[in-house]
Amino acid sequence: MAASSIRFGPGVTAEVGMDFRNLGVRRVALVTDATLRALRPVEVAVAALERERVRYAVYADVRVEPGEGSIKHAVSWAKAEQPDAFLAVGGGSVMDTAKLMNLYTCYPSASFLDFVNKPLGGGRPIDKPLKPLICVPTTAGTGSETTGTAIFDLAGKRAKTGVAHRALKPLLGICDPLNTRTMPSAVHASSGLDVLCHSLESWTAIPYHERVPRPTNPILRPAYQGANPISDIFSLQALRATVKYLPRAVRDPDDAEAQSQMLLAATLAGVGFGNAGVHLCHGMSYPISSQNPARYHHPGYVVPHPIIPHGVSVAVTAPAVFRFTGPSNPDRHLAAAEIFGVDIANVKSESAGEVLSEALSEFLVKLGDQPRGLKALGFSEGDVDGLVEGTIPQRRVLMLAPNLASEEEAEKGREQLRGLFLDAMEY
């Protein structure tokens, strides 16, 4: 497994000018969104570039939860600017957009769907190094500063999808806990729930030695390898930290320790799931966020469009998902439940999924302001077939889902997903 470089510590953002100087970069594209444009993380990054006399151009039009249209807009800006390197200052929306700006500027004649994951896109591998990208996360969530993944909404397909390849990995992630302090409490919560699901899903993903098909050559291994002894360490540690610190970070905007620990947890979970993979919560979240039939707008998100934030969309099915996956590996589900504080001494292994599911529901309810199921987001039973159809193409993650029928048994898999969405209507 390979990890990007990570630099962690309060104040490290101020070094980013020197990093670009050391790389011999002359002109940087600073990518951010409209909210962050006016906040401290961008201010510090800009000052760092100016101090080292690195030229830069700012793109602040990133869409929160990017879509095909916003990505294309960003790419055409980058193609005109022709920067030597990219600097993303923001949450997953900003980092993912910057990754794609980099990709399509390096492949100017590629068509948009070429690199997008199969079967929605062509799944073309990236066969050359891209320009240097440095990521400065401002949420404690996606771990995108460590991964080779970029996610966006392909509205025509009624689901999110993305590009996933090692070559998209940032050169360096600068994790500075001073940068997450201004997050609204709602963003703390939903980005933290993303960390929770990254860690739980990677911990319970199919183990690396059971993933099929086995590649004939190590170069053909997917980035998502299945749970393995190294990813386990990252995932469990991130889970422990999230259970302990997320409630504090959401409750108290001045709890610097909790914020710092959550930023670290997000990065660790990123390394964990970036190698092991995620599965059902993520696979099912892509149509949930994309379809949003009731034009739900999550309270606390200051954006000009309806939004089911990514973290909300993954957590909302988690109680149903881990009830379903429990039988695949009761020990791991019990170990997770124990981290939530459940006394597992007398729990039977048949109940492992149920027990973890209950611990999760309780955690979500106590965290506050979370929709208690898909109904609260405006979905009804009539939406389930559409959700299932939007999940089926998420092969890249579904192949890591324990207990799910294989592609060959398509009808059984559909039935299982239908059951999961129905179960997720209310918890």
Add this chain to the structure above:
Amino acid sequence: MAASSIRFGPGVTAEVGMDFRNLGVRRVALVTDATLRALRPVEVAVAALERERVRYAVYADVRVEPGEGSIKHAVSWAKAEQPDAFLAVGGGSVMDTAKLMNLYTCYPSASFLDFVNKPLGGGRPIDKPLKPLICVPTTAGTGSETTGTAIFDLAGKRAKTGVAHRALKPLLGICDPLNTRTMPSAVHASSGLDVLCHSLESWTAIPYHERVPRPTNPILRPAYQGANPISDIFSLQALRATVKYLPRAVRDPDDAEAQSQMLLAATLAGVGFGNAGVHLCHGMSYPISSQNPARYHHPGYVVPHPIIPHGVSVAVTAPAVFRFTGPSNPDRHLAAAEIFGVDIANVKSESAGEVLSEALSEFLVKLGDQPRGLKALGFSEGDVDGLVEGTIPQRRVLMLAPNLASEEEAEKGREQLRGLFLDAMEY
């Protein structure tokens, strides 16, 4: 922090031919030692190269615990062979020798001491990428497959030293638990004690935010950064695994689970200490191994020369070292003692060092066949001044030692080291 790529799993050695093919390598130098030459790990690696028609030349003259002379011999072989890449199959002795073969073949006109750590050598930074090196560890010890360090004995200086630079990091570590099965029990024990000290020293090293001097530019940061939240995770996990599995791996040559867990622990500890650093056990071990005044030959080591194996030389001072460092961070010392099974509920923080020291002594005694102090290795009080003089130049690691006087207070530092060596005479 940056990590090398690691591939872990039984049987993965057989893939190494494809790895070189994927890299477009035509001719590999396979580096190993005389014992391993005849054993399974080399056999499997050779078959893998042949299957993929990758040409190779074998160098099997690595000295166990290399010295200046054996390194120079290996380098001149490599200069004559001019391979495109290196494949190390062996323990730390083999991997470190291969790193230096690679270095000096890429800098053919450099003089031997140029790159060696200051003040014994010139400390010249490596300013270009070296040839690809793939490491296949056959001991569960050094973690050298993940680090940018190569250690050898500079007999003229009466201490081990080495070269340390990120560019020495192997491209890939292939960690295959089938390769450590043939280790003699004595090698299991001493390489495992190396893991124990890597994890304990990196866990207790000066924290990254206290290390001085602070570099003015991130590129000037040393590879050894001090203990940090990411290295902590690796180090603690390695410590837990070592305490649990090393006694089993030493006792039972058929305990495949314990062996596999120890190989993983060695790699994890390598990532931990490769980023955080080691300190006193290692700094003091370099003159111990080098000076060996009584020509001690550790039982179970099949080598034609006297040897205080690296793992033995680091563990022998550990009870004295952690008694000394205890006051710098009682919480961390207690957390470590707890991993050894000590009930720390009622331990006062003043006793943290003592309690960890006792837990360590007990662990070493129970492990069996370990010298109970420097006396048992043939050192006497008259040797202490020489040992101190051999330790002083180990700045790279001493600067991470908690509680030790700084370079400016040279006399105080000498006095502390003298005290440590005397305390280490017997435990």
